[in-house]
Amino acid sequence: QVQLVQSGAEVKKPGASVKISCKASGYLSPSYGISWVRQAPGQGLEWMGWTSISNGATNYAQNLQDRFTMTTDTSTSTAYVELRSLRSDDTAIYYCARDEIGRGRLDFWGQGTLVTVSS
Amino acid sequence: QMTQSPSSLSASVGDRITITCRASQSIKTSLNWYHQEPGKAPTILISGGSDLQSGVPFRFSGSGSGTEFTLTISSLQPEDFGTYYCQQSYTTPRTFGQGTKVEIK
Numbered sequence: 001q002v003q004l005v006q007s008g009a010e011v012k013k014p015g016a017s018v019k020i021s022c023k024a025s026g027y028l029s030p031s032y033g034i035s036w037v038r039q040a041p042g043q044g045l046e047w048m049g050w051t052s053i054s055n056g057a058t059n060y061a062q063n064l065q066d067r068f069t070m071t072t073d074t075s076t077s078t079a080y081v082e083l084r085s086l087r088s089d090d091t092a093i094y095y096c097a098r099d100e101i102g103r104g105r106l107d108f109w110g111q112g113t114l115v116t117v118s119s
Numbered sequence: 120q121m122t123q124s125p126s127s128l129s130a131s132v133g134d135r136i137t138i139t140c141r142a143s144q145s146i147k148t149s150l151n152w153y154h155q156e157p158g159k160a161p162t163i164l165i166s167g168g169s170d171l172q173s174g175v176p177f178r179f180s181g182s183g184s185g186t187e188f189t190l191t192i193s194s195l196q197p198e199d200f201g202t203y204y205c206q207q208s209y210t211t212p213r214t215f216g217q218g219t220k221v222e223i224k
Contacts, residue, residue, distance in 0.1 A: 035213065037161075045153075045161065045204055045215040061212040095160055104208025105151050105166035112160055 002026040004034075004096050004110035011116045012086050019082040020113045022096030029053040034079040035099040035106055036070065038092040046092075050099055051079055086117045121205055123216035131224045134195045138219045140188045140205035149209035150188045152181055155218075156201040165190065166208075197223055 007021040022034060029052075036048040049060040051070040058070050064083075071080045079096060094113045097106035120143035130136050140150065148168035153161040163172050165181035168188060178193045192199055200223045205216040 037215075044202075044218045045155075045206075047206070047213045047215060050211065050213075059211050097160075103166060104149060104213055105163055105172075106153070106161070106206070107163050107166075107172065109160035109162070 002098065002108045004098060004108055006094075006096060006110040006113045009114040009116070011118065013119055014086055014088060014117055016086050016117075017082060017084045018086060018115055019080055020094050020096075020115070022079045022081075022110050024053060024077045024079070024098065027098070029074075029077055031101055033057075033099045033101055034070075034072075035097050036079075036081050037095045037097060037106070039095070039112075040089070040092045043092075048081070048094075052101075053077055053079055083115075086115075088117050091115060091117045121207055121214050121216040123203075123205055123219050125219060126217065127220040127222070129222040129224050130195050132195055132197060136192050136195055136221065138190045138203055138205075140183075140190070140216050142186045142188075142207055145185045146207045146209035148184045149207055150181070150183065151206045151208055152179075152190045153204045153206065154199075154201055155204065161204065164203075195221075195223070199223070 003025045005023045033052045035050045051058045053072045067084045069082045096110040098108040122141045124139050150168045152165040155161040169181045180191050202218045202220045
């Protein structure tokens with residue numbers, strides 16, 4: 001069955017970097033990409049960007065692209081997101097979700113990774 | 120820009136409820152609806168404006184095109200509490216609405 005398994009919670013100081021992983025299994029990757037979505041405490045969902053696990057293509061939300069990099073490892077079907085120069089308002093749950101190419105629906109989600117930025 | 124209304128509602132089991140999502144420009148039928156229970160990841164309910172996803176109960180339905188969309192729950196059940204989000208997939212960034220929190224009376 002389709003599974004997206006994310007790495008564990010992180011606590012970071014302001015100015016540091018964090019890298020989160022999302023391992024996909026149970027489906028053929030060429031038809032799908034991975035979108036990253038974050039949710040600050042008590043807030044709504046924010047789409048961060050999209051990446052293809054099969055060829056590494058990316059599309060970033062403009063307000064994050066200076067500090068945010070998505071990468072993929074096709075050999076392990078794993079997507080990564082790295083966020084640099086962390087600020088307190090980056091504290092959030094970060095989700096990866098399977099994103100069907102051409103339709104944009106997020107039909108399977110990872111369990112979420114809590115990133116806490118605190119001095 | 121996606122705008123949902125209402126931002127919250129309280130309804131009784133068995134009630135019919137409707138949530139509206141408006142886009143700032145036409146997105147054709149590229150509109151998805153998600154449900155999120157507290158402490159859990161969102162789950163998809165409807166894609167393409169009106170396509171019910173596999174395993175989603177038939178009491179959920181979606182309609183609309185262009186700039187105005189609705190999600191209807193025909194008979195609210197206790198497990199339907201939580202927050203509902205619309206999301207446009209017509210263009211990037213794939214913006215979400217701000218959410219509608221549904222409480223069961």
